[in-house]
Amino acid sequence: MRSLYHSSRKQEKLTESITMSSEPKDSTKTPAEQSAAAVIENKRSPADFLKAVLGRPVNVRLNTGTDYRGVLACLDGYMNIAMEQTEEYVDGQLKSKYGDCFIRGNNVLYISSPTR
Amino acid sequence: MEEPLDLIKLSLSERVYIKCRNSRELRGTLHAYDQHLNMVLSQVEETITSVEEDEETGEEIVSKRTRNVGMLFVRGDIVVLVSPPLRTS
């Protein structure tokens, strides 16, 4: 099982990289302080976004144009996604429903969250 | 559930539905998988959907072909979606 280790490592790196790039001159702050600073600056890294949408209704769009709407159960660094109460829309038409489903990350174009 | 692949782990030795690229669908019993989502399935029903256009009327004709395979290996890179069908309505 690579992902538990791998994805959390990757996410860590994601968070680091964005806070580093936003504050290149200040290396004295802890990562937590840096990410707090990033929030104050109204920046939102992909890691922040993912934290915010976990357990919430999302729309996942694939490269093929198919949309999946459901509750985001979890995801990893490859953007593999587990969703609940999923509805599949092809060309905007509801095609089928899945109680649980796994979406392979390479097919994902974007994840959108309807509200904030 | 910690990570998405746990959903696949929970589906081991269950019937699963797999949506692949090129309008290919598989239903079968999941025996093994790995991090690429390569999978081994048994008692598989494969459905391929194709849309053709009628030359005279220009109508779209959707045709579905199914066949059964005893045991097969699916390469992970063609997989789009996996769902345990028992929990699928």
Place this chain on the structure above:
Amino acid sequence: MSNRILPLELIDKAIGSPIWILMRGQTEITGILRGFDDYVNLVLDDAVEFSPDPRDKSVILKKELKAEILLNGNHVAVLVPGSKGPDDSLASKA
């Protein structure tokens, strides 16, 4: 240390402003850039998607997502910071 600007620094400067993204394939997306990471996964606000109509590929559909999105960096081809996209007259003049 050189004074040259690194590619991702340019994108960092675009945070808070509009950005136009051309994906591999035909899809294009615009929005307000909120953040990104080393893989160029992007967080966008008020995103708008321009993609070819599945029935007639010569028609480009414009879809306002009215949401915050996380765009997968895997499929990103080109970034145009400061541009509101294909509709932006400044971009088409330049």
